Amino acid sequence: xxxxxxxxxxxxxxxxxxxxxxxxxxxxxxxxxxxxxxxxxxxxxxxxxxxxxxxxxxxxxxxxxxxxxxxxxxxxxxxxxxxxxxxxxxxxxxxxxxxxxxxxxxxxxxxxxxxxxxxxxxxxxxxxxxxxxxxxxxxxxxxxxxxxxxxxxxxxxxxxxxxxxxxxxxxxxxxxxxxxxxxxxxxxxxxxxxxxxxxxxxxxxxxxxxxxxxxxxxxxxxxxxxxxxxxxxxxxxxxxxxxxxxxxxxxxxxxxxxxxxxxxxxxxxxxxxxxxxxxxxxxxxxxxxxxxxxxxxxxxxxxxxxxxxxxxxxxxxxxxxxxxxxxxxxxxxxxxxxxxxxxxxxxxxxxxxxxxxxxxxxxxxxxxxxxxxxxxxxxxxxxxxxxxxxxxxxxxxxxxxxxxxxxxxxxxxxxxxxxxxxxxxxxxxxxxxxxxxxxxxxxxxxxxxxxxxxxxxxxxxxx
Numbered sequence: 093x094x095x096x097x098x099x100x101x102x103x104x105x106x107x108x109x110x111x112x113x114x115x116x117x118x119x120x121x122x123x124x125x126x127x128x129x130x131x132x133x134x135x136x137x138x139x140x141x142x143x144x145x146x147x148x149x150x151x152x153x154x155x156x157x158x159x160x161x162x163x164x165x166x167x168x169x170x171x172x173x174x175x176x177x178x179x180x181x182x183x184x185x186x187x188x189x190x191x192x193x194x195x196x197x198x199x200x201x202x203x204x205x206x207x208x209x210x211x212x213x214x215x216x217x218x219x220x221x222x223x224x225x226x227x228x229x230x231x232x233x234x235x236x237x238x239x240x241x242x243x244x245x246x247x248x249x250x251x252x253x254x255x256x257x258x259x260x261x262x263x264x265x266x267x268x269x270x271x272x273x274x275x276x277x278x279x280x281x282x283x284x285x286x287x288x289x290x291x292x293x294x295x296x297x298x299x300x301x302x303x304x305x306x307x308x309x310x311x312x313x314x315x316x317x318x319x320x321x322x323x324x325x326x327x328x329x330x331x332x333x334x335x336x337x338x339x340x341x342x343x344x345x346x347x348x349x350x351x352x353x354x355x356x357x358x359x360x361x362x363x364x365x366x367x368x369x370x371x372x373x374x375x376x377x378x379x380x381x382x383x384x385x386x387x388x389x390x391x392x393x394x395x396x397x398x399x400x401x402x403x404x405x406x407x408x409x410x411x412x413x414x415x416x417x418x419x420x421x422x423x424x425x426x427x428x429x430x431x432x433x434x435x436x437x438x439x440x441x442x443x444x445x446x447x448x449x450x451x452x453x454x455x456x457x458x459x460x461x462x463x464x465x466x467x468x469x470x471x472x473x474x475x476x477x478x479x480x481x482x483x484x485x486x487x488x489x490x491x492x493x494x495x496x497x498x499x500x501x502x503x504x505x506x507x508x509x510x511x512x513x514x515x516x517x518x519x520x521x522x523x524x525x526x527x528x529x530x531x532x533x534x535x536x537x538x539x540x541x542x543x544x545x546x547x548x549x550x551x552x553x554x555x
Contacts, residue, residue: 105507114154337479395434
């Protein structure tokens with residue numbers, strides 16, 4: 093779309109330093125190491141100091157420009173520094189910034205926009221509640237509401253799921269890397285397999301799959317010897333993010349919801365990463381017939397990186413009363429204004445449809461790249477939420493994180509940023525801004541092709 097070009101610094105990378113990181117970045121990275129806490133993670137694999145960003149392009153303090161296919165970890169759905177959205181931000185900043193949970197036209201307008209975007213047949217059944225500024229806050233609130241409503245305590249989560257770093261959110265996150273140094277989190281959490289057809293936990297192929305993962309979930313609830321009591325809730329991502337941008341088999345979500353509701357279990361869909369048009373639709377569950385009881389949102393709802401989170405939930409499960417769940421920074425007025433601006437931008441530029449088209453284009457280009465790379469096992473995704481899984485052998489599917497680590501480094505040196513995830517850190521995760529242009533994608537693919545050649549040569553030399 094030609095009209096989107098003006099929302100980017102440029103449409104390709106520009107590396108002017110003799111090495112990456114450049115000297116100015118190195119100085120700031122060293123200062124960061126000296127004075128900032130050691131939990132810093134992203135600069136370890138993408139060592140730059142950022143000066144400015146616009147659209148899908150980030151510029152570091154040395155003047156190098158990088159293509160951002162990382163998108164602030166799936167936050168910058170309408171791009172860095174979107175001028176259209178910034179007008180809403182500036183106007184709101186001049187009037188009101190902090191208002192606790194008092195009503196404002198700004199906030200009530202956003203709630204109406206959110207409710208008007210869910211399926212028409214259920215719009216009247218749902219309400220919106222804002223939480224603290226991060227996705228973890230939304231997850232904590234959702235779990236609390238489910239427990240209050242049911243009077244039960246347990247939660248069932250899914251393998252590969254990521255829900256945040258606070259105690260409750262981390263407890264329902266499956267990655268043991270984040271949990272191994274902690275002796276306890278919230279109790280009574282259990283995990284069941286997610287529908288990950290490329291690595292089916294039941295060793296089935298998609299051709300002979302009979303939804304064994306859903307049947308296993310049902311068995312756990314219906315046998316008296318699973319060791320798991322009926323929980324208050326289940327929580328899952330309709331399309332997993334950190335787990336490797338895993339798209340479940342068609343019909344899986346519908347089966348899981350049906351089984352849960354049969355046992356009066358509240359269904360929480362975590363749409364923190366898959367929501368706000370990331371997969372093409374407003375929310376990913378809208379691409380299915382599965383209807384959750386609670387939807388958590390955050391990340392992309394802030395449009396250009398403003399922190400916001402909340403719940404969309406069925407009115408008939410509203411069991412909490414006034415002040416049962418509070419928070420000083422619930423629904424920051426500037427973040428709400430940014431969300432309104434992002435909604436209006438998406439409507440004016442028809443980004444919903446554009447995301448589907450540009451996502452299909454990127455997927456096709458990646459599948460073409462896979463034809464020349466024997467270590468790409470699968471390319472999968474929806475819209476602009478795409479995963480590329482690297483394996484040593486396409487038959488055995490043995491993970492190949494070493495190749496991806498080298499590939500990422502080569503891409504970074506040439507001006508392309510992306511994240512790595514998956515069960516074995518062998519999945520290239522792409523969550524670029526939804527406004528990314530064809531020219532930017534083509535430039536990114538050029539980098540990937542060059543990096544592939546370098547990595548292949550090195551691998552063949554070593555072998």
